[in-house]
Amino acid sequence: MSVTLATPASLLTVFGATGDLARRMLLPSLYSLQAERLLPEDMRILGTARSELDREGFAQLVAASIQQRIPAHERSEDALRGLLERLDYLPASADDDASMAALAARVQALRAGDVLYHMSTAPKFYGPACQALAAHGAAGPGTRVMLEKPIGKDLASAIAINDAVARAFDEARVYRVDHYLGKEGVQNLIALRFGNALFEPLWNARHIEQVQITVAETVGVEGRGDYYDEAGALRDMLQNHLLQLLCLVAMEPPARFDPSAVRNEKIKVLRSLRPIDAGNVATESVAGQYTAGAIDGAAVPGYMDELGRPSRTETFVALRAHVDNWRWSGVPFYLRTGKRLPARSTEIYLQFRKVPYSIFGGAAAADMRPNGLLIKLQPEERIELDLMSKTPGLDRQGLRLSQVALDLDFHQEFSSARRRIAYERLYLDAIEGNGTLFVRRDETEAAWQWVDAIAAGWRNTGMLPRPYPAGTWGPGTAISLVDRSGHGWRE
Numbered sequence: 001m002s003v004t005l006a007t008p009a010s011l012l013t014v015f016g017a018t019g020d021l022a023r024r025m026l027l028p029s030l031y032s033l034q035a036e037r038l039l040p041e042d043m044r045i046l047g048t049a050r051s052e053l054d055r056e057g058f059a060q061l062v063a064a065s066i067q068q069r070i071p072a073h074e075r076s077e078d079a080l081r082g083l084l085e086r087l088d089y090l091p092a093s094a095d096d097d098a099s100m101a102a103l104a105a106r107v108q109a110l111r112a113g114d115v116l117y118h119m120s121t122a123p124k125f126y127g128p129a130c131q132a133l134a135a136h137g138a139a140g141p142g143t144r145v146m147l148e149k150p151i152g153k154d155l156a157s158a159i160a161i162n163d164a165v166a167r168a169f170d171e172a173r174v175y176r177v178d179h180y181l182g183k184e185g186v187q188n189l190i191a192l193r194f195g196n197a198l199f200e201p202l203w204n205a206r207h208i209e210q211v212q213i214t215v216a217e218t219v220g221v222e223g224r225g226d227y228y229d230e231a232g233a234l235r236d237m238l239q240n241h242l243l244q245l246l247c248l249v250a251m252e253p254p255a256r257f258d259p260s261a262v263r264n265e266k267i268k269v270l271r272s273l274r275p276i277d278a279g280n281v282a283t284e285s286v287a288g289q290y291t292a293g294a295i296d297g298a299a300v301p302g303y304m305d306e307l308g309r310p311s312r313t314e315t316f317v318a319l320r321a322h323v324d325n326w327r328w329s330g331v332p333f334y335l336r337t338g339k340r341l342p343a344r345s346t347e348i349y350l351q352f353r354k355v356p357y358s359i360f361g362g363a364a365a366a367d368m369r370p371n372g373l374l375i376k377l378q379p380e381e382r383i384e385l386d387l388m389s390k391t392p393g394l395d396r397q398g399l400r401l402s403q404v405a406l407d408l409d410f411h412q413e414f415s416s417a418r419r420r421i422a423y424e425r426l427y428l429d430a431i432e433g434n435g436t437l438f439v440r441r442d443e444t445e446a447a448w449q450w451v452d453a454i455a456a457g458w459r460n461t462g463m464l465p466r467p468y469p470a471g472t473w474g475p476g477t478a479i480s481l482v483d484r485s486g487h488g489w490r491e
Protein backbone atom coordinates (compact mmCIF):
# COMPACT_ATOMS: atom_id res chain seq x y z
CA MET A 1 0.00 0.00 0.00
CA SER A 2 1.47 3.34 -0.91
CA VAL A 3 0.32 6.26 1.18
CA THR A 4 0.66 9.24 -1.06
CA LEU A 5 -1.34 12.13 -2.33
CA ALA A 6 1.14 12.73 -5.12
CA THR A 7 0.33 12.18 -8.77
CA PRO A 8 2.99 10.84 -11.16
CA ALA A 9 5.53 13.50 -12.06
CA SER A 10 4.98 15.32 -15.33
CA LEU A 11 8.57 16.59 -15.27
CA LEU A 12 11.83 15.17 -13.93
CA THR A 13 14.55 17.78 -13.48
CA VAL A 14 18.02 16.33 -12.92
CA PHE A 15 20.71 18.57 -11.40
CA GLY A 16 24.20 17.33 -12.24
CA ALA A 17 22.79 15.79 -15.44
CA THR A 18 26.18 15.67 -17.16
CA GLY A 19 28.02 14.24 -14.14
CA ASP A 20 29.51 10.83 -13.49
CA LEU A 21 26.53 9.35 -11.61
CA ALA A 22 24.13 10.57 -14.30
CA ARG A 23 26.15 9.02 -17.10
CA ARG A 24 26.83 5.73 -15.30
CA MET A 25 23.51 5.11 -13.57
CA LEU A 26 20.75 7.69 -13.95
CA LEU A 27 20.49 8.06 -17.72
CA PRO A 28 20.81 4.30 -18.38
CA SER A 29 18.06 3.70 -15.78
CA LEU A 30 15.77 6.19 -17.48
CA TYR A 31 16.52 4.49 -20.79
CA SER A 32 15.54 1.07 -19.43
CA LEU A 33 12.32 2.45 -17.96
CA GLN A 34 11.58 4.04 -21.32
CA ALA A 35 12.29 0.78 -23.13
CA GLU A 36 9.77 -1.00 -20.90
CA ARG A 37 7.29 1.87 -21.29
CA LEU A 38 7.22 2.44 -17.55
CA LEU A 39 7.71 6.20 -17.56
CA PRO A 40 4.54 8.30 -17.44
CA GLU A 41 3.45 8.82 -21.03
CA ASP A 42 4.03 12.58 -21.27
CA MET A 43 6.75 13.04 -18.66
CA ARG A 44 9.51 15.41 -19.79
CA ILE A 45 13.11 15.23 -18.54
CA LEU A 46 15.00 18.47 -18.00
CA GLY A 47 18.75 18.15 -17.49
CA THR A 48 20.73 20.89 -15.84
CA ALA A 49 24.37 21.40 -14.87
CA ARG A 50 27.02 24.05 -15.23
CA SER A 51 28.09 22.76 -18.67
CA GLU A 52 27.04 25.14 -21.43
CA LEU A 53 25.21 22.59 -23.55
CA ASP A 54 22.08 22.98 -25.61
CA ARG A 55 19.31 20.42 -25.98
CA GLU A 56 21.11 18.77 -28.89
CA GLY A 57 24.42 18.55 -27.01
CA PHE A 58 22.69 16.97 -24.01
CA ALA A 59 20.88 14.48 -26.25
CA GLN A 60 24.26 13.43 -27.66
CA LEU A 61 25.65 12.94 -24.17
CA VAL A 62 22.62 10.84 -23.24
CA ALA A 63 22.92 8.72 -26.38
CA ALA A 64 26.63 8.16 -25.71
CA SER A 65 25.96 7.09 -22.14
CA ILE A 66 23.30 4.58 -23.29
CA GLN A 67 25.68 3.26 -25.94
CA GLN A 68 28.34 2.75 -23.28
CA ARG A 69 26.29 1.34 -20.44
CA ILE A 70 23.45 -0.66 -22.00
CA PRO A 71 24.46 -3.96 -23.62
CA ALA A 72 23.89 -4.00 -27.40
CA HIS A 73 21.21 -6.71 -27.26
CA GLU A 74 19.10 -4.54 -24.92
CA ARG A 75 19.33 -1.39 -27.05
CA SER A 76 16.64 -0.33 -29.46
CA GLU A 77 16.43 2.70 -31.74
CA ASP A 78 12.82 3.11 -30.77
CA ALA A 79 13.47 3.30 -27.05
CA LEU A 80 16.38 5.70 -27.55
CA ARG A 81 14.25 7.98 -29.72
CA GLY A 82 11.48 7.84 -27.15
CA LEU A 83 13.89 8.93 -24.43
CA LEU A 84 15.54 11.67 -26.49
CA GLU A 85 12.15 13.13 -27.36
CA ARG A 86 11.49 13.75 -23.69
CA LEU A 87 14.70 15.70 -23.13
CA ASP A 88 15.43 19.33 -22.59
CA TYR A 89 18.50 21.01 -21.11
CA LEU A 90 19.33 24.34 -19.53
CA PRO A 91 22.67 25.28 -17.94
CA ALA A 92 22.32 26.60 -14.41
CA SER A 93 24.29 26.92 -11.22
CA ALA A 94 22.90 27.18 -7.70
CA ASP A 95 25.14 30.16 -6.96
CA ASP A 96 24.00 32.14 -10.00
CA ASP A 97 20.52 33.47 -9.28
CA ALA A 98 19.76 34.59 -12.82
CA SER A 99 20.41 31.07 -14.12
CA MET A 100 18.17 29.62 -11.39
CA ALA A 101 15.40 32.07 -12.28
CA ALA A 102 15.63 30.94 -15.90
CA LEU A 103 15.60 27.31 -14.82
CA ALA A 104 12.52 27.84 -12.63
CA ALA A 105 10.78 29.52 -15.58
CA ARG A 106 11.65 26.55 -17.82
CA VAL A 107 10.32 24.16 -15.18
CA GLN A 108 7.03 26.05 -15.03
CA ALA A 109 6.78 26.04 -18.82
CA LEU A 110 7.43 22.30 -19.13
CA ARG A 111 5.36 20.97 -16.25
CA ALA A 112 1.83 19.77 -16.72
CA GLY A 113 1.45 18.57 -13.13
CA ASP A 114 3.85 17.32 -10.45
CA VAL A 115 7.60 17.99 -10.67
CA LEU A 116 10.35 15.71 -9.35
CA TYR A 117 13.78 17.31 -8.83
CA HIS A 118 16.84 15.13 -8.44
CA MET A 119 19.95 16.64 -6.85
CA SER A 120 22.94 14.72 -8.16
CA THR A 121 25.52 17.41 -7.38
CA ALA A 122 27.88 18.16 -4.51
CA PRO A 123 25.70 18.28 -1.34
CA LYS A 124 26.70 21.88 -0.58
CA PHE A 125 24.45 22.93 -3.49
CA TYR A 126 21.31 21.15 -2.23
CA GLY A 127 20.22 23.93 0.13
CA PRO A 128 20.96 26.87 -2.23
CA ALA A 129 19.37 25.10 -5.23
CA CYS A 130 16.21 24.18 -3.29
CA GLN A 131 15.90 27.70 -1.90
CA ALA A 132 16.39 29.28 -5.32
CA LEU A 133 13.64 27.05 -6.71
CA ALA A 134 11.37 28.17 -3.86
CA ALA A 135 12.26 31.85 -4.33
CA HIS A 136 11.35 31.59 -8.00
CA GLY A 137 8.07 29.84 -7.31
CA ALA A 138 9.07 26.36 -8.51
CA ALA A 139 9.04 24.45 -5.19
CA GLY A 140 5.42 24.67 -4.11
CA PRO A 141 2.72 21.98 -3.88
CA GLY A 142 3.11 19.15 -6.35
CA THR A 143 6.91 19.27 -6.28
CA ARG A 144 9.30 16.87 -4.57
CA VAL A 145 13.06 16.40 -4.44
CA MET A 146 15.45 13.45 -4.44
CA LEU A 147 18.78 14.02 -2.65
CA GLU A 148 21.84 11.89 -3.33
CA LYS A 149 24.13 10.76 -0.54
CA PRO A 150 26.21 11.92 1.21
CA ILE A 151 23.95 14.28 3.13
CA GLY A 152 26.87 16.17 4.64
CA LYS A 153 30.01 14.80 6.24
CA ASP A 154 28.86 14.75 9.87
CA LEU A 155 25.77 15.44 11.98
CA ALA A 156 26.22 19.22 12.02
CA SER A 157 26.59 19.54 8.24
CA ALA A 158 23.71 17.09 7.68
CA ILE A 159 21.44 19.18 9.91
CA ALA A 160 22.48 22.33 8.02
CA ILE A 161 21.66 20.72 4.65
CA ASN A 162 18.40 19.22 5.90
CA ASP A 163 17.35 22.58 7.42
CA ALA A 164 18.14 24.45 4.22
CA VAL A 165 16.20 21.93 2.11
CA ALA A 166 13.32 21.98 4.62
CA ARG A 167 12.86 25.71 4.11
CA ALA A 168 11.78 24.88 0.55
CA PHE A 169 10.39 21.30 0.76
CA ASP A 170 8.61 19.82 3.76
CA GLU A 171 9.88 16.40 4.83
CA ALA A 172 7.12 14.40 3.10
CA ARG A 173 8.41 15.79 -0.21
CA VAL A 174 12.09 14.95 0.39
CA TYR A 175 13.39 11.62 -0.97
CA ARG A 176 16.88 10.81 0.31
CA VAL A 177 18.52 8.20 -1.87
CA ASP A 178 20.42 5.22 -0.54
CA HIS A 179 20.79 3.25 -3.73
CA TYR A 180 21.18 0.01 -1.75
CA LEU A 181 17.46 0.23 -0.95
CA GLY A 182 16.77 0.11 -4.69
CA LYS A 183 18.59 -3.20 -5.08
CA GLU A 184 16.36 -6.19 -5.70
CA GLY A 185 18.27 -8.32 -3.21
CA VAL A 186 17.80 -5.78 -0.42
CA GLN A 187 14.05 -5.71 -0.97
CA ASN A 188 14.14 -9.49 -1.05
CA LEU A 189 15.50 -9.41 2.48
CA ILE A 190 12.27 -7.69 3.53
CA ALA A 191 10.29 -10.34 1.63
CA LEU A 192 12.28 -13.14 3.24
CA ARG A 193 11.71 -11.80 6.74
CA PHE A 194 8.08 -10.80 6.48
CA GLY A 195 6.75 -13.10 3.75
CA ASN A 196 7.73 -16.30 5.56
CA ALA A 197 6.56 -17.58 8.92
CA LEU A 198 9.63 -19.80 9.18
CA PHE A 199 12.28 -17.31 10.26
CA GLU A 200 10.55 -14.83 12.56
CA PRO A 201 10.38 -17.14 15.63
CA LEU A 202 14.15 -17.65 15.34
CA TRP A 203 15.04 -14.05 14.51
CA ASN A 204 16.28 -12.95 17.93
CA ALA A 205 19.02 -13.25 20.51
CA ARG A 206 17.70 -16.55 21.84
CA HIS A 207 18.47 -18.28 18.55
CA ILE A 208 20.98 -16.09 16.76
CA GLU A 209 24.59 -16.09 17.89
CA GLN A 210 26.01 -13.38 15.63
CA VAL A 211 25.27 -11.37 12.51
CA GLN A 212 27.79 -10.30 9.87
CA ILE A 213 27.28 -7.66 7.20
CA THR A 214 30.04 -7.38 4.62
CA VAL A 215 30.24 -4.99 1.69
CA ALA A 216 33.54 -5.74 -0.02
CA GLU A 217 34.76 -4.01 -3.15
CA THR A 218 37.75 -4.75 -5.37
CA VAL A 219 37.86 -1.25 -6.84
CA GLY A 220 40.06 1.54 -5.50
CA VAL A 221 39.01 5.17 -5.40
CA GLU A 222 38.61 5.44 -9.18
CA GLY A 223 39.38 9.10 -9.77
CA ARG A 224 37.13 10.18 -6.88
CA GLY A 225 40.12 10.73 -4.60
CA ASP A 226 39.24 14.27 -3.59
CA TYR A 227 35.78 13.31 -2.38
CA TYR A 228 36.85 9.98 -0.94
CA ASP A 229 39.79 11.29 1.00
CA GLU A 230 37.44 13.62 2.90
CA ALA A 231 34.93 10.83 3.48
CA GLY A 232 36.68 7.49 4.03
CA ALA A 233 34.94 4.13 4.35
CA LEU A 234 33.10 5.09 7.54
CA ARG A 235 31.27 8.03 5.97
CA ASP A 236 31.14 6.78 2.38
CA MET A 237 29.69 3.32 3.03
CA LEU A 238 29.04 2.53 6.67
CA GLN A 239 26.98 5.58 7.62
CA ASN A 240 24.49 4.77 4.90
CA HIS A 241 24.53 1.42 3.07
CA LEU A 242 25.70 -0.82 5.92
CA LEU A 243 23.51 0.84 8.54
CA GLN A 244 20.49 0.58 6.24
CA LEU A 245 21.15 -3.14 5.81
CA LEU A 246 21.53 -3.48 9.56
CA CYS A 247 18.19 -1.72 10.07
CA LEU A 248 16.40 -4.08 7.69
CA VAL A 249 17.89 -7.12 9.42
CA ALA A 250 17.23 -5.91 12.96
CA MET A 251 13.96 -3.96 12.76
CA GLU A 252 10.66 -5.13 14.20
CA PRO A 253 7.95 -6.10 11.70
CA PRO A 254 6.42 -2.85 10.42
CA ALA A 255 2.61 -2.72 10.56
CA ARG A 256 2.47 -2.06 6.83
CA PHE A 257 4.88 -1.81 3.93
CA ASP A 258 4.54 1.94 3.67
CA PRO A 259 6.92 4.87 4.20
CA SER A 260 6.01 5.81 7.78
CA ALA A 261 5.63 2.29 9.14
CA VAL A 262 8.94 1.03 7.68
CA ARG A 263 10.93 4.11 8.61
CA ASN A 264 9.46 4.23 12.13
CA GLU A 265 10.93 0.76 12.70
CA LYS A 266 14.31 1.55 11.15
CA ILE A 267 14.84 4.64 13.30
CA LYS A 268 14.26 2.58 16.46
CA VAL A 269 17.16 0.32 15.47
CA LEU A 270 19.47 3.28 14.85
CA ARG A 271 18.54 4.72 18.23
CA SER A 272 19.26 1.39 19.91
CA LEU A 273 22.82 1.18 18.63
CA ARG A 274 25.26 1.09 21.52
CA PRO A 275 27.67 4.03 21.16
CA ILE A 276 31.21 3.31 20.05
CA ASP A 277 33.35 6.23 21.17
CA ALA A 278 36.74 7.13 22.60
CA GLY A 279 36.10 4.74 25.51
CA ASN A 280 35.78 1.57 23.40
CA VAL A 281 36.82 2.45 19.89
CA ALA A 282 40.13 0.58 20.27
CA THR A 283 38.40 -2.73 21.00
CA GLU A 284 35.20 -2.35 18.94
CA SER A 285 36.53 -0.94 15.67
CA VAL A 286 39.29 -1.43 13.13
CA ALA A 287 40.34 1.04 10.45
CA GLY A 288 42.63 0.16 7.58
CA GLN A 289 44.17 1.67 4.47
CA TYR A 290 45.32 -0.39 1.48
CA THR A 291 48.91 -0.45 0.32
CA ALA A 292 50.16 -1.80 -3.00
CA GLY A 293 49.10 -5.36 -3.72
CA ALA A 294 47.36 -7.50 -6.30
CA ILE A 295 43.72 -8.06 -7.26
CA ASP A 296 42.96 -11.07 -9.45
CA GLY A 297 46.65 -11.43 -10.18
CA ALA A 298 47.07 -7.83 -11.40
CA ALA A 299 49.31 -5.45 -9.45
CA VAL A 300 47.53 -2.36 -8.08
CA PRO A 301 49.01 0.69 -6.35
CA GLY A 302 48.40 1.66 -2.75
CA TYR A 303 45.82 4.26 -1.73
CA MET A 304 48.33 7.06 -1.15
CA ASP A 305 49.98 6.39 -4.54
CA GLU A 306 46.57 6.54 -6.20
CA LEU A 307 45.78 9.75 -4.35
CA GLY A 308 49.21 11.27 -4.97
CA ARG A 309 49.67 12.54 -1.43
CA PRO A 310 49.97 11.27 2.14
CA SER A 311 46.67 10.49 3.82
CA ARG A 312 45.24 9.11 7.05
CA THR A 313 41.89 8.25 5.51
CA GLU A 314 40.53 4.76 6.12
CA THR A 315 39.63 2.62 3.11
CA PHE A 316 38.49 -0.24 5.34
CA VAL A 317 36.43 -0.31 8.48
CA ALA A 318 35.21 -3.17 10.67
CA LEU A 319 33.03 -2.77 13.74
CA ARG A 320 31.47 -4.87 16.44
CA ALA A 321 28.09 -3.20 16.90
CA HIS A 322 25.33 -3.98 19.37
CA VAL A 323 21.63 -3.27 19.06
CA ASP A 324 20.65 -2.81 22.68
CA ASN A 325 17.01 -3.88 22.80
CA TRP A 326 14.99 -6.92 23.84
CA ARG A 327 15.28 -8.72 20.53
CA TRP A 328 19.04 -8.39 20.06
CA SER A 329 20.57 -8.01 23.49
CA GLY A 330 24.05 -9.55 23.52
CA VAL A 331 24.22 -10.41 19.79
CA PRO A 332 27.24 -8.88 18.03
CA PHE A 333 26.59 -7.34 14.63
CA TYR A 334 29.92 -7.36 12.81
CA LEU A 335 30.05 -4.80 10.05
CA ARG A 336 32.89 -4.50 7.56
CA THR A 337 33.46 -2.71 4.30
CA GLY A 338 36.52 -1.85 2.31
CA LYS A 339 38.06 -1.06 -1.03
CA ARG A 340 40.63 -3.26 -2.79
CA LEU A 341 39.50 -6.41 -0.99
CA PRO A 342 39.96 -9.78 -2.71
CA ALA A 343 36.40 -10.06 -4.08
CA ARG A 344 33.32 -7.98 -4.76
CA SER A 345 30.84 -9.33 -2.30
CA THR A 346 27.88 -7.97 -0.39
CA GLU A 347 26.33 -10.38 2.06
CA ILE A 348 24.45 -10.70 5.29
CA TYR A 349 25.10 -13.78 7.37
CA LEU A 350 23.17 -14.85 10.45
CA GLN A 351 24.72 -17.62 12.49
CA PHE A 352 22.33 -19.53 14.72
CA ARG A 353 23.22 -20.87 18.13
CA LYS A 354 24.57 -24.39 18.27
CA VAL A 355 22.39 -27.32 19.27
CA PRO A 356 21.76 -27.31 23.02
CA TYR A 357 23.09 -30.83 23.39
CA SER A 358 24.71 -33.24 20.96
CA ILE A 359 23.44 -36.81 20.93
CA PHE A 360 26.31 -37.77 18.63
CA GLY A 361 29.59 -38.80 20.11
CA GLY A 362 33.00 -39.39 18.56
CA ALA A 363 33.91 -37.75 15.28
CA ALA A 364 30.34 -36.56 14.58
CA ALA A 365 30.46 -34.28 17.62
CA ALA A 366 33.53 -32.61 16.15
CA ASP A 367 31.83 -32.31 12.73
CA MET A 368 29.00 -30.28 14.21
CA ARG A 369 28.66 -26.71 12.90
CA PRO A 370 26.01 -24.16 13.79
CA ASN A 371 23.27 -23.44 11.25
CA GLY A 372 23.64 -20.30 9.20
CA LEU A 373 21.53 -18.20 6.88
CA LEU A 374 23.39 -16.37 4.14
CA ILE A 375 21.72 -13.62 2.17
CA LYS A 376 24.00 -12.83 -0.72
CA LEU A 377 23.24 -9.57 -2.49
CA GLN A 378 26.24 -9.11 -4.80
CA PRO A 379 27.64 -10.14 -7.21
CA GLU A 380 24.91 -12.77 -7.39
CA GLU A 381 21.62 -12.90 -5.50
CA ARG A 382 21.34 -16.05 -3.50
CA ILE A 383 19.97 -17.30 -0.22
CA GLU A 384 21.67 -20.22 1.43
CA LEU A 385 20.66 -22.10 4.55
CA ASP A 386 23.46 -24.14 6.09
CA LEU A 387 22.27 -27.36 7.72
CA MET A 388 23.95 -30.43 9.17
CA SER A 389 23.35 -33.67 7.34
CA LYS A 390 24.55 -37.21 7.65
CA THR A 391 27.58 -37.97 5.51
CA PRO A 392 26.45 -40.90 3.31
CA GLY A 393 27.95 -44.26 4.26
CA LEU A 394 27.57 -47.33 6.43
CA ASP A 395 29.16 -45.67 9.44
CA ARG A 396 31.44 -48.54 10.34
CA GLN A 397 33.79 -46.02 11.98
CA GLY A 398 30.89 -44.15 13.51
CA LEU A 399 28.42 -41.65 12.15
CA ARG A 400 29.80 -38.58 10.41
CA LEU A 401 28.08 -35.27 9.76
CA SER A 402 28.63 -32.70 7.02
CA GLN A 403 27.43 -29.18 6.58
CA VAL A 404 25.31 -28.84 3.45
CA ALA A 405 23.74 -25.76 1.92
CA LEU A 406 20.15 -25.41 0.82
CA ASP A 407 20.69 -22.97 -1.97
CA LEU A 408 18.18 -20.72 -3.65
CA ASP A 409 19.74 -18.98 -6.62
CA PHE A 410 17.44 -16.22 -7.82
CA HIS A 411 19.10 -15.95 -11.18
CA GLN A 412 18.23 -19.50 -12.01
CA GLU A 413 14.79 -19.28 -10.44
CA PHE A 414 13.90 -16.04 -12.16
CA SER A 415 16.23 -16.39 -15.12
CA SER A 416 13.98 -14.35 -17.40
CA ALA A 417 14.08 -11.33 -15.07
CA ARG A 418 16.59 -8.70 -16.18
CA ARG A 419 19.09 -7.41 -13.59
CA ARG A 420 18.05 -3.86 -13.01
CA ILE A 421 20.03 -0.85 -11.95
CA ALA A 422 18.86 0.20 -8.46
CA TYR A 423 17.89 3.62 -9.81
CA GLU A 424 15.19 2.17 -12.04
CA ARG A 425 13.15 1.23 -9.01
CA LEU A 426 14.02 4.39 -7.09
CA TYR A 427 13.11 6.67 -9.99
CA LEU A 428 9.76 4.97 -10.52
CA ASP A 429 8.91 5.18 -6.82
CA ALA A 430 9.88 8.86 -6.61
CA ILE A 431 8.06 9.67 -9.85
CA GLU A 432 4.97 8.09 -8.32
CA GLY A 433 5.53 9.71 -4.92
CA ASN A 434 6.22 6.59 -2.83
CA GLY A 435 8.94 7.21 -0.23
CA THR A 436 9.13 3.73 1.37
CA LEU A 437 12.58 2.98 -0.09
CA PHE A 438 14.01 6.41 0.74
CA VAL A 439 15.68 7.59 3.92
CA ARG A 440 13.93 9.95 6.32
CA ARG A 441 15.67 12.91 7.93
CA ASP A 442 15.73 11.40 11.42
CA GLU A 443 17.38 8.22 10.09
CA THR A 444 20.19 10.11 8.37
CA GLU A 445 20.80 12.21 11.43
CA ALA A 446 20.73 9.29 13.87
CA ALA A 447 23.20 7.43 11.64
CA TRP A 448 25.50 10.46 11.57
CA GLN A 449 25.34 10.82 15.33
CA TRP A 450 26.47 7.22 15.79
CA VAL A 451 29.19 7.45 13.15
CA ASP A 452 30.44 10.83 14.42
CA ALA A 453 31.20 9.28 17.81
CA ILE A 454 33.37 6.64 16.11
CA ALA A 455 35.24 9.22 14.03
CA ALA A 456 35.74 11.41 17.12
CA GLY A 457 36.91 8.34 19.05
CA TRP A 458 39.56 7.63 16.43
CA ARG A 459 40.64 11.26 16.47
CA ASN A 460 40.74 11.64 20.22
CA THR A 461 42.64 8.43 20.87
CA GLY A 462 45.03 9.00 17.96
CA MET A 463 43.91 5.74 16.31
CA LEU A 464 45.23 5.59 12.74
CA PRO A 465 44.24 3.22 9.93
CA ARG A 466 46.46 0.15 9.78
CA PRO A 467 47.95 -0.79 6.42
CA TYR A 468 46.66 -3.84 4.54
CA PRO A 469 47.94 -5.02 1.16
CA ALA A 470 45.40 -4.61 -1.66
CA GLY A 471 43.80 -7.98 -2.33
CA THR A 472 43.57 -9.03 1.33
CA TRP A 473 40.64 -8.91 3.77
CA GLY A 474 41.84 -5.82 5.63
CA PRO A 475 44.26 -5.54 8.54
CA GLY A 476 44.83 -8.62 10.69
CA THR A 477 43.16 -6.82 13.59
CA ALA A 478 39.83 -7.20 11.76
CA ILE A 479 40.19 -10.94 12.37
CA SER A 480 41.03 -10.53 16.03
CA LEU A 481 38.01 -8.20 16.41
CA VAL A 482 35.64 -11.15 15.87
CA ASP A 483 38.00 -13.78 17.20
CA ARG A 484 37.93 -12.19 20.65
CA SER A 485 34.23 -13.08 20.91
CA GLY A 486 34.91 -16.62 19.72
CA HIS A 487 33.65 -15.94 16.19
CA GLY A 488 35.19 -15.89 12.72
CA TRP A 489 34.31 -14.03 9.53
CA ARG A 490 32.37 -16.18 7.09
CA GLU A 491 34.75 -17.11 4.31
Ligand code: BG6
Nearest residue numbers: 149179217219236237241346378
Ligand atom coordinates in the same frame (compact mmCIF):
# COMPACT_ATOMS: atom_id res chain seq x y z
C1 BG6 B 1 28.64 4.43 -3.28
C2 BG6 B 1 30.01 4.78 -2.73
O1 BG6 B 1 27.65 4.95 -2.46
O2 BG6 B 1 28.51 3.02 -3.35
C3 BG6 B 1 31.10 4.15 -3.58
O3 BG6 B 1 30.16 6.19 -2.74
C4 BG6 B 1 30.88 2.67 -3.73
O4 BG6 B 1 32.38 4.40 -3.00
C5 BG6 B 1 29.44 2.37 -4.19
O5 BG6 B 1 31.80 2.15 -4.67
C6 BG6 B 1 29.15 0.89 -4.17
O6 BG6 B 1 27.91 0.64 -4.76
P1 BG6 B 1 27.57 -0.76 -5.43
O7 BG6 B 1 26.16 -0.61 -5.91
O8 BG6 B 1 28.56 -0.95 -6.55
O9 BG6 B 1 27.73 -1.80 -4.37
